[in-house]
């Protein structure tokens with residue numbers, strides 16, 4: 001396993017595009033990150049996903065809807081039921097290892113060696129109060 005590098009926020013709000021950083025309000029960039037996702041102990045899924053990124057907070061903001069979509073397609077092909085609450089985004093891997101894994105050339109050991117875990121996993125709630133006027 002590598003040294004922790006990025007912070008992470010799994011954005012579960014479909015309507016929320018995170019064009020500004022959830023943490024510091026700076027404009028975010030779009031950047032692709034190869035994500036390391038644990039479906040269960042023996043099932044690692046890697047996904048090269050376009051995320052929002054804040055360089056100031058070193059924060060990756062990934063949309064849960066997008067991850068759900070890709071994983072459900074993958075699992076459907078394998079005949080496995082998809083549970084959207086039962087996976088864990090653990091970190092990132094480098095693109096070289098991502099492509100090797102995608103071609104079936106990287107073992108789980110190799111993936112775990114390459115895993116760069118998140119420093120902090122943040123959670124933000126969007127409060128309904130913000131949408132209403134008194």
Ligand SMILES: [Zn+2]
Nearest residue numbers: 021024054057
């Ligand atoms: Zn920020």
